[in-house]
Amino acid sequence: MTIGFIGGSGIYDALPLEDTRNVDVETPFGKPSAPLTVGEFGDTGREVVFVPRHGPDHARSPTTLPYRANVFALKQMGVTHVLASNAVGSLREDLPPQTLVIPDQIYDRTKHRDLTFFDEDVVVHQPFADPYCAELNEVLADAAESATDADVVRGGTYVCIEGPQYSTRAESEFYREQGWDVIGMTTIPEAKLAREAEMAYATVTGVTDYDVWKADSEVTLDEVLANAAENETAIKETVEAAIRALPEDHECACHTSLAGTINTPDEAIPDSTKTDLEPLIGEYVE
Numbered sequence: 001m002t003i004g005f006i007g008g009s010g011i012y013d014a015l016p017l018e019d020t021r022n023v024d025v026e027t028p029f030g031k032p033s034a035p036l037t038v039g040e041f042g043d044t045g046r047e048v049v050f051v052p053r054h055g056p057d058h059a060r061s062p063t064t065l066p067y068r069a070n071v072f073a074l075k076q077m078g079v080t081h082v083l084a085s086n087a088v089g090s091l092r093e094d095l096p097p098q099t100l101v102i103p104d105q106i107y108d109r110t111k112h113r114d115l116t117f118f119d120e121d122v123v124v125h126q127p128f129a130d131p132y133c134a135e136l137n138e139v140l141a142d143a144a145e146s147a148t149d150a151d152v153v154r155g156g157t158y159v160c161i162e163g164p165q166y167s168t169r170a171e172s173e174f175y176r177e178q179g180w181d182v183i184g185m186t187t188i189p190e191a192k193l194a195r196e197a198e199m200a201y202a203t204v205t206g207v208t209d210y211d212v213w214k215a216d217s218e219v220t221l222d223e224v225l226a227n228a229a230e231n232e233t234a235i236k237e238t239v240e241a242a243i244r245a246l247p248e249d250h251e252c253a254c255h256t257s258l259a260g261t262i263n264t265p266d267e268a269i270p271d272s273t274k275t276d277l278e279p280l281i282g283e284y285v286e
Contacts, residue, residue, distance in 0.1 A: 001250070002047045003243055004079035004199070006070065008186060009058065009087035010206075010228030014050035015240055017041055025076060028276040029068035029117075033060055036073060041243050048243065049077045053084075053186060062163040062185035063112050071193040072117065075279045080255065081136060082194050083242055084203040085235045087228045088158065088182040089166075089211035089219055091175055097227040099151045099207040100234060101182050102141045103158040106131045108188045110162045115189040117196050117280060121273040123263040124196065131191045133254050136202035136246075143241035144204060148234040156181030158205065160188040172213040183211055197280055200254040204238050206231030258284060 005015065014020065017039025024035050037050040051070050054060045074082060088101065095101065118124040137154075144152040159175050161167065163185035167175070175183060182205055194201035208227035209219040258281065266285050274285050 001080055001246070001248055002049060002078045003041075003246070004074040004077075004082040005048055005050045005239055006082060006084040006190065007050065007052045008085040009054065009224070010232045011085050011235060012052045012056050012058070014039065015041060015048060015236060015243075017048055017050075023077070025073040027069045027072040027076065029072055030066055032066055032070045032073040036077060038077065041240070044244055046243060049074055049079055065186070067189050067193055068114055068117060071190065071197055071199075072279070075197045075199065080199060081246060081250070082199050082201045083136070083140065083239050084187075084190065084201065085239070086158075086184045086186055086203050086205045087208045087224060087231070088184040088205040089209045090207045091159075091172070091180055091183055091211060091213065093214075095153065095181065095207055097207050097209060097223075098230050098234075099153060100144050100148065100231070100238065101153045101156050101205045101207065102137050102144065103182060103187075103203065103205060104130070104132055104134070104137055104155045105157040106187055106191060107157055107159040107178070107180060110160055110188050112162060113189050115192055117193060117277065121264070122269050122277070122281070124258065124261050125263055126196060126257060126261045128192060128195060131195070132202045133200040133252060135250070135252050136200045139242050139245055140202050140204050140238060143245055144234070144238040147237040147241035150231075150234040153181075158187050159183050161185055166219050167211055169212050172211045176213050182207065195254065195257050198255050198257050200250075200252055204235055206235050
């Protein structure tokens with residue numbers, strides 16, 4: 001089992017890994033946000049592959065992140081399970097900053113992102129009703145509750161906006177009226193791509209602010225960064241505990257999620273596309 005960890009805002013270095021090495025990876029979609037850090041996690045002997053989503057210096061915006069390269073690079077490294085972290089705003093009074101939320105649903109409000117690996121020469125229609133791996137979600141939530149002192153909320157809807165600007169008041173109030181729980185900028189298309197890559201994927205989100213709906217609170221970068229720093233320890237403790245708890249033989253429906261979803265006949269898919277996407281579709285094409 002090889003586990004991927006995608007670090008969100010405030011998470012720019014790997015977990016305490018041993019025998020680490022940095023790996024430069026080329027993908028059909030360009031280079032990932034940074035060279036991958038690969039190492040063994042503690043006494044588990046488990047290989048972990050880390051990539052900071054925004055790069056080591058947070059130089060990439062939510063819209064222009066190389067999401068496809070990040071996920072494809074993890075797939076090339078043999079990753080089967082992806083744990084991610086996200087900084088999010090709260091849309092509920094009872095989810096104050098420094099709460100950890102393990103969402104189980106997404107509402108996509110992005111506008112300018114490449115949402116799939118399969119946008120040329122091969123068409124895939126894949127179910128996405130449950131965007132996070134339910135089994136991995138349980139592992140993450142259990143880990144958060146056992147390893148941290150943070151308040152932990154299981155489930156909830158993450159509305160993903162384009163950014164990099166924060167919401168208008170009208171937007172924030174609308175999202176609250178829908179009953180959604182947290183707001184962020186980076187779970188899409190990451191969750192979609194992980195599903196296309198047949199990797200189990202779940203995220204732990206750390207609340208940093210109340211967005212702009214709350215009368216006595218208006219989100220600022222200073223507030224987000226301060227609370228992201230406070231959340232960093234709890235998020236890392238959660239991910240470390242989840243790595244230890246994940247059963248070695250864990251398999252789920254995510255790992256066969258491409259089966260029966262490729263709509264383009266095999267003979268119509270160019271050989272060059274089959275070669276480029278071999279880590280994804282090699283099992284399903286001639």
